[in-house]
Amino acid sequence: MEKNYMRLEFLSKSTNESFARVVVAAFASQLDPTLEELSDIKTAVSEAVTNAIIHGYEYQEGIIVVEARIIDDEIEIVVEDKGVGIEDVQKAMEPFYTSKPDLERSGMGFTVMETFMDSLEVESKKGEGTRVKMRKKFKSLSSKE
Amino acid sequence: MHISVEKHKENLLVQFKGELDHHSSEIVRQKIDQQYLDQNIRNIILDLRGLTFMDSSGIGLIMGRYKNCIEKKGKMFIVNDNPQVEKILKMSGLLKIINVYPTIESAIENI
Secondary structure, X not given: OOXXXXXXXXXXXXXXXXXXXXXXXXXXXXHOOOHHHHHHHHHHHHHHHHHHHHHHOOOOOOEEEEEEEEEOOEEEEEEEEOOOOOOOHHHHOOOOOOOOHHHOOOXXXXXXXXXXXXXXXXXXXXXXXXXXXXXXXXXXXXOOO | OEEEEEEEOOEEEEEEEEEEOHHHHXXXXXXXXXXXXXXXXXXXXXXXXXXXXXXXXXXXXXXXXXXXXXXXXXXXXXXXXXXXXHHHHHHHOHHHOOEEEOOHHHHHHOO
């Protein structure tokens, strides 16, 4: 069983959205993913980090932690903030629902994470923060001998 | 993110280059909306072929501009050949209301 782990901490600034997704994609590239798989991961990380900045910290300064773990041909990514938390996680995960319609948010963030990754778990506590855990298996590697 | 916004008769041609996310969408929104105030402009053509990345912030941006277009009784056209961008466009349902063309010329022909 192959194992690898990384942890990244950064300020909740929107310039760090691209930084976070590029770092995770670079870490994931040791699994020899296809371009599509890599793009899926970048998009899912971007959504989770953007949520932490806009909703978790509501544009205030805070620390976002991104962790990634590789176990065999699977990657597990955790994005965590210590922000305001989500009152109703189920509602937040509904497609097109947004708590900030004035900001022209599409309400698609969680739907993108769900669609582009194999699994998504969201844990949140009001006033304490949100933890998003996603997993994806790399088919490119599983099909190799 | 580089963006060029040009007026062609009653069409606004917007060409993207780079990564469209929450961070870059704000400035893009301002640039498009500023030019779209021009009374003679009705239609918007979004050329997404130069994008190397787009997440749901891009969807929000397109939806917002589409609404402005409808209010002005104009039409919106997308030019794209990138499968990653297409995947997220498709997921959002935008492809049901906005037509996608492979080139700017073919989009203009259909206005």
